[in-house]
Amino acid sequence: MLQITCIVRILVVCSILSTGSGFGFVNLTLPGQHPDPEAVVRDVHRKVNGSITRRHLLDEQDSNCLTGNPIDDCWRCDPDWDKNRQRLADCGIGFGQYALGGKGGQFYVVTDSSDHDAVNPAPGTLRYAVIQSEPLWIIFASNMVIHLSQELIFNSYKTLDGRGADVHITGGGCITLQYISNVIITSIHVHHCYQSGNTMVRSSPTHYGYRTLSDGDGISIFGSKDLWIDHCTLSHCKDGLIDIIMGSTGITVSNNHFSHHNEVMLLGHSDAYEPDSGMQVTIAFNHFGPKLIQRMPRCRKGYIHVVNNDFTQWEMYAIGGSGNPTINSQGNRYIAPYDRNAKEVIILHFLLYTSFGEELEVKYEKAFSIEPKSASYIDQLVMNAGVLGDRRNGLGKWTAGPDDKTGIDSNDYDNGGDFDGTTPSMASPASYLVFLFLSFTFYFLYHS
Numbered sequence: 384m385l386q387i388t389c390i391v392r393i394l395v396v397c398s399i400l401s402t403g404s405g406f407g408f409v410n411l412t413l414p415g416q417h418p419d420p421e422a423v424v425r426d427v428h429r430k431v432n433g434s435i436t437r438r439h440l441l442d443e444q445d446s447n448c449l450t451g452n453p454i455d456d457c458w459r460c461d462p463d464w465d466k467n468r469q470r471l472a473d474c475g476i477g478f479g480q481y482a483l484g485g486k487g488g489q490f491y492v493v494t495d496s497s498d499h500d501a502v503n504p505a506p507g508t509l510r511y512a513v514i515q516s517e518p519l520w521i522i523f524a525s526n527m528v529i530h531l532s533q534e535l536i537f538n539s540y541k542t543l544d545g546r547g548a549d550v551h552i553t554g555g556g557c558i559t560l561q562y563i564s565n566v567i568i569t570s571i572h573v574h575h576c577y578q579s580g581n582t583m584v585r586s587s588p589t590h591y592g593y594r595t596l597s598d599g600d601g602i603s604i605f606g607s608k609d610l611w612i613d614h615c616t617l618s619h620c621k622d623g624l625i626d627i628i629m630g631s632t633g634i635t636v637s638n639n640h641f642s643h644h645n646e647v648m649l650l651g652h653s654d655a656y657e658p659d660s661g662m663q664v665t666i667a668f669n670h671f672g673p674k675l676i677q678r679m680p681r682c683r684k685g686y687i688h689v690v691n692n693d694f695t696q697w698e699m700y701a702i703g704g705s706g707n708p709t710i711n712s713q714g715n716r717y718i719a720p721y722d723r724n725a726k727e728v729i730i731l732h733f734l735l736y737t738s739f740g741e742e743l744e745v746k747y748e749k750a751f752s753i754e755p756k757s758a759s760y761i762d763q764l765v766m767n768a769g770v771l772g773d774r775r776n777g778l779g780k781w782t783a784g785p786d787d788k789t790g791i792d793s794n795d796y797d798n799g800g801d802f803d804g805t806t807p808s809m810a811s812p813a814s815y816l817v818f819l820f821l822s823f824t825f826y827f828l829y830h831s
Contacts, residue, residue: 479610493522533556560603619643640670669768674698687710
């Protein structure tokens, strides 16, 4: 187990994932980019400290509601939370805390789980709701599995709220957030997403267009801002579980459970795409669970705050960086895999963040941030990661009756051992030699 608090700028020459294209760092300001990312980091710590303090004060009263997780403690202690669902929009933290979702808008109830027509969706379906122009708070009439025929393309100012129902999104696409803002997605299972496209798909009441072949991401974020992904459970997709690219910023990914996947999360389109240097993403209180291989996340550019997450038994590496990002990794818990070779790989990756940190300070001033909560609090902060209501976390408030089934067991659907994509599940011997060569090269560069 490692507890690491570090923040460095990673030189392109130090990248072990890409050759890169230059040594300059250009901070291109994006719409929605916060002018002082360290102030956002301090605010996250303040909220966590406040929630944990309140929990300790109430321990003597046998309160089992407060967890110390500032997001959950903001709304879950209200026994009638389902009558005030839009309070959730006031509970965000980090760079995505300004995401309004459908706050102030009407409630839309999904009553039809079908997705037969991507151009003219029927009222009552999820696709009909997400393309509307006005703010909507979208909830579900019952447990359901929505098998998408094509990408589910969102319009701005939408909240997808699966609390109180067991909702699974699978199939073609799956979720696409492209050139929009102010979306909240909470308590949704996203899994078994595959490539789709080469057809017409509607993106608003007044527009539909031809979509080329999609990547098959669980959630694809492209040129968008002010977004919050919370308490979702993601696994088994063709490409990434969450990919954030092309100048997206102002995003929080919190309280999610990731499992059974190869390339989990990508932040940045490419090392050469400079607009992504304005990307700002908070990754907090997530559980990176069984049978994950790499990219938790892989950061190419921007300012990425990775705080109080639980990483368990990855197969290649956890956090990776290239293209000169700023990665502020604080108070995370790393439980290494049993495989000795995988342990060696993760150590080599983290050399870029830790062993060379002091030397890099000569060239890059270390950003200031107060200490996050210790990794010893991880069990407390991450105990309810994923969709609330799973037997795994034993919590939730179902509105559907006991006979209203999805046909998918929330605990069993992702227990397969296969992976989509072309990257092997374990690094090859040649990869180990490359990593060893680069590690000695880095040592020579910084000690000569």
